[in-house]
Amino acid sequence: MKINPITCAVLAALAVTRVSYADDTVQPAPTTPSTSAAQPAKPDASSASTLGTVTVTAQHTAQDMQDVPITLQAFTGTTLQQLNVVSFDDLIKYLPNVTFAANGPGQGNIYMRGLSTGFLGNQSSASIAPFPNVAVYLDDQSMQFPARNLDIYMVDMERLEVLEGPQGTLFGGGAEAGAVRYITNKPNLNKTSGSAEASVGVTDGGAPNNSANVVLNLPLIPGTLAVRGVIYHDHEGGYINNVPSTYTRQSTDGGGAMAPYVAAGGTSVINNYSVAQNNWNPVDYQGARLSALWKINDDWNFLIAESYQNLDAKGQSSTYPIGTDGQTLGTDQITSFVPAWNNDHFTNTSWTLNGQIGDLSLVYTGGYTNRHISEQQDYTNYSRSAGGMYYQCTGTSAGLSSAGKPICYSPVGYWNDHVNSTHQSHELRLSTPEDYRFRVIGGLYYEDFNIDDHMNFNYKTIPSCTPQNLANAVAGGYPCVANAMSSPGVEMPDDTAFGEVEQRGYKQEAAFASLSYDIIPEVLTVTGGTRYYHYSEWQTGTEFYTTTAQDNVPNGTYVGNDTVMNYHKTYHGFKSRANVVWHITPNTMVYYTFSQGFRPGGFNRTTSGVAKLDGEAQYRKPISYAPDTLTNNEIGFKTTFFDDRLMLNGSLYDMRWDNVQMQFFNPLVLGNTTFAVNGPNYKVDGGELQFQARLTDGLTLIGSGSLNHAKQTTSPCLIDNIPGSPRYNECIIQTGAVGAETSFANPFGEIGSVPAFSPRSQYNMRLRYDWTFGDGFKAFAQVGFNHTGSMYNQPATYPSGSGVTDITTVELRYLQAGYNTVDASVGVAKDNWDVSLYGTNLTDNHASVFTSSAQFIESEVPIRPRVIGLKVGFKF
Template sequence: MKHIKGNHKLPQRSKITLAVCSALALSSASAFANTAVDQAKIETIEVTATKRTQNIQETPVAVQAMSGKQLKEQNISNFDDFARYAPNITLGGRGPGQADVFIRGMAIQPITVMLSGAQGTMPNVALYIDEQPVTAPGRNLDLYATDLERIEVLPGPQGTLFGASSQAGTIRYITNKPSLGGFEAGFSTKLENTKHGEMSTSAEGFVNIPLTDDLAFRATMYSVNRGGYIDNVAGSFTLDPAINPQSSVDLGPDASYEAVTNQALVEDDFNDSFYQGGRFGLKYFINDSWSLLLQHTTQSLGADGVFDYDPEVGDLAVSRYFPDALRDDVNLTSWVLEGEVNDLDIVYAGAFLDREVEQSIDYTGYNNSGGFIAYYTCTYTNPDYVVNYNIDPQFITENRECKDPTKGFQTQQQHNRMTHELRVSADPTERLSITAGIYMDSTKIETLDDWIYPAVKELGFAPNAPIAAAVSISDATRPADVAFFNDITRTEDQIAVFSEATYAISDKLKATLGLRWYDLETDFEGSSNFADGIFQGSVNTDRGRDYDASGGHTTEPLQEDGVIPKFSIAYQATNRIMYYATYSEGFRPGGFNRGGGVASRNPDFPMVGTTYGTDDVTNYEFGWKTLLLDQNLRFNGNAYFIEWDNMQTSRFDPQNVSILTFIENAASSEIRGIETDLEYIATDNLTLYGAFSFNDTELTEVNAQVIEMAPIGSTLPVTPKTQGNIRARYDWSNAGFDFDWQVAMQFAAKSYSSIVAEERFAQDSYSLFNASVGAEKDGWRVRLYVDNVTDERATLFINNQDDISRISTNRPRTIGMSVNYTYY
């Protein structure tokens, strides 16, 4: 890495139902001489939640899914859009490529994205592209949602079939594959205008070509530009010892302070972003039983500015003093060989992920809390420093003079991941079905982090270089303004064997037993380095921590193994009603602390451990899947009780503990919840949708030795007690056109930002409304839409990651038009 289907008879409606439906449809009925569309039906969605293709209503697992058709109808282009319509998903993060996903209330405040590569824990929700896991610490892959067959969400622990990091659930993007069914092509364009912001545009297209009788090719490409809506406004910053208690001790009463302005960076709507990429697939149908699929996905994501605002500065406004920019390039190559041997279904899936991230972040707010701020920013009053540290005499002053307080951060991260899975499914008897396999995973994350302090260069600190004996990605001397840097390589190697067997006890009752044995080895090498002492004309190579040396991580590599069980029983009460109960477990790997094993700065605080352990989840749930009212109402849901032990919690406390962020197994909690979703065909024209979740979360035990936690009984962060959505869609035909209108509401109750006491902020409840109208004929579709009709400013997440509290919010009211064409 360089440095730098079927028709269903409608039931007879009551007068009240007909009156309500008539009222909902009034606007359309009065405007057009309607002709009813083809008789309505609930769409059948096939899912692979059990790694077998099944009707979602016949799968005894909690699954929420949206088909490709529904994704287009709801104008969904990324996972943030999809999460609005899932009943039990919340997001914590700071913009494109920087989000953490939480399911069923199993949330923890995200570690600062600046440390996601070097220090971040693995997410507790796994992300898959088809068969390939692409989960990454602190930076879930933000893939543009185009040409998808569906998106699946599997809430709750999925440890048996999907393994580590499927602790709270699994999200799967299922792509459209090459088909021999015939030539197919299409394109879509969008134009949007955002209130308070810039225009947005997108263009995407796909083509499917049968090349021969047994070979098909499919490609999709896209280019998306999203206009900004947050302003970087003029401001000035001065080091203030009244805010940072450490600085007030170091500086004395007569210090002087240089102010810095951000005039060169002032810009309206500075948080624009883009997605550019494509997916290319080739599928060879070897014979009637076997096929080989090769796919390559590539994407470049770029973003400027920040996607949260500072209410102290103004609505949708911040003052930033160092450039904020992100570039995230992904290449994923995958292959799937599948077929049959006698009565065995065999699948081998492999993939290689290559991801490179470069990001710069304004870190000037660190002046408000950081330790040693005066040391790295201000002149000195002790004349002995001239001799002891070879300091230039011009930096010895009668009173301390504080220089440019600007601080910035730059990172380069290289993620490589190779996965292999071989599994076999069989139905050896009419009553018994088995899925079993072996999984191998090798991950490597290389991270180069630089913390830039202009004052360090001005004061004459020696340039920094890696510790000579340490493992290094880059042994280059860092620029003179780099006060701290990480040069760290993390690896994780895993092997697992899994099996799930289902036995039909009777025609109505089935039992499933699943087991997964895993063996994990996690390694951590390199160094964290800091400027210490001033040696003009030399290079500083011995200040920092060598993580392979004595006193570093002498316990590495970290090895963990175990067995994850699952048991469920399903009862098919009728051919349209099923109940199921499940016991399942999940886990998340442990890891290393950069600052572990060193005494805390405040002797009242114990030292941080060198490692932190796995956190474990035990889940009990009861669910139901129903088709009622002559199959015009689909109502699914489940109730669950979750025990979450030894939760991995991050903390940054430079005053009392360490200037290095650390992680601790700090608490345990319980969650009691319900999640439901429904679809109701009210008339041939009107369909109603709804999804709802309730989560009663609480801390039951505080294990923290170092982190100051919220008290026992507190709710978990980023988790509204209630949240959900309601949608209505009305379809009709007139003059050869198919028309529709849609309205949707998303709501969430109050929540909190963190379980760390000092960072726990209340996040207000909110409601968001969207509306659209569309027309379709002969493959052409035109849609006009308004997102965030009321221009609500929702508080999605309050973060203090730059030592200045900012609010992540939704995009302001956006009015747009899309044009699509598909040729079959």
């Protein structure tokens, strides 16, 4: 793997410390005020008679999760192993207020409490998608990315925290609706230990699975310096079949524009036989993590970690109910015509310095992430639209060239995306002792986030103007079309019709403070805090396209067929929070929380005029869109009863999401590129309940559920913003040519309608029994149930996709049916060995987690079919 320069510098600093081997004397571990270096312990579930505690750092201080005045869920590393959770797809079933619009591994958006305006898919997402409103953290490093949440493989984890509601004061932009925090295990200074685990499994109707990981913790200087390493590999067999299919052009394609070509015999039938195969979507995770902890003295310690992961997902994770030629397909089938993949790898270097300056605790933490993505997906179905035909046919006004006899070339198309990004962050925190009656946490934050995206839509199949093709065209043969140019002198591949070479990103500086005061010590506490942020955001590059000016001219001829972007803006503000916490008894806490969140704005690639009426544009796309904001008012309680054998937590919340960012893509009306604007407001009223019960010393029942009432509260319209047009400053209600005007539906949605990816209810429950038998054998059995309610993939007023076969937009609205899943496992352990048999999705449900028309055909991303697996582990 490639090590970045910052990694080298920090490793070099560590290298000056002389390492020697010492005796096995156990020495005290260093004081670790850091959120990264703390290692909370949890009783072994098989032997504890109470629920125990889980320590979290959701407020940048170590606390029992029962003392944190927000709705959160925390899973220890032991729990994650027991639930066979290694990816976010595995975890989502245990999160009652979280949905996931997933287009495959590493390709999706996380939503909390129904705060979503839909998901358009992955093409150009690095360039055009708004930044997410749920933050993802690996330890203290932000891993957010537009529409591509990093899919961190969960092995050797200390815990995972899911913080619901806005976290803008402590975690900044991106944590608008909440945050997901992956906390890794840190080196143990005093104990040599390790583990190895391997599993094999079968997928119903698919290929086998296997995985293995090894962990080693080694004190190099006991009590002073230790290292910890983990290496893993996980292969998930494919289960989607790319079935043999043909593609036959129809007279009705392109709204009837294909009819002259079919009549003239200028089309041919093609097939996908060269790429058709069963189980074509296998996924491989490979990675490693190495960390070192140095106890400098009793007051200071330093932690450094290097993480690497490569995710290789072949094929596509979606299926088609109806195939490319209109045939009905079976379960988990697709008709794709090109090789497809998503390769996503990252390296992350992070470091944390903890220390004491008098009574103050100091934490400096920083990180540098390099991420590289290469993806290719089928786009052949776009050829049935007028836009696709334009780049593949000549001889009539519907094609790119009207010269010559009507002819169409291959309809096979695809898009190819190459993304490189870097994300650097630094945070300095100071805090007073936790036993002070008046406590303060304050800090400074800086980050620099850069994305470089090279995106090609490769569906131009008209021959390019090579010297021979150009000579034939000039002599009266079929026309040729010169290759697209991204800027003068930069020529694209000969099948590229449209794309971008684009860079975007931002720099953020922030300062934050949180103050807590015990009005009545250990009974009544008030907290207030705020964050000042300043963003410098930018987007540069070029968007290129193919036009009629490229007919019959030599390749390499620049005809101005691009749009240059050079956009910059800054914005700043404050986001705050306040809590009142009342411990009615030591085991009963009620709270009120006010909190605010936000996410950064962004830019659009062009400012072209669209929504034409009688040939005149009524709307000019804006250069940029502003941040949106969220305000949360929440009351809740956290309680334990019966000597810590029953935990019951609940919350009610009212959230106002304002100036919400929305994306539009409607080629027939709003132009052939996606753009974003600020639109309506939403209101979410809801509640969540969590419980854990130790029914007997070995029997535990755990469950959680949410009920939300989410609705749109305003409905702005798309306003004619072009001076001099007939309806300037009025709502756009009609588009179309003279004599063929049609009504234009408000794309912002309707007041009272439900937002996208906002199920009314979600709940889960699991039962686990632990017991011992024989000569030191420990056994367990557990079963879990999950329910996710039905939801839409797009806001109201978007056209329904039900029964639509002539798809001209990626924004069709589909109802994703609610579904249930059941998981179970049994196992036995003795001494250092354990073995378990597990099953996921035992009812073999094939529900869709993301239904869309993103590829100009109805597609569904199904949950993984039933899996039966065997896992063996060893610890020392």
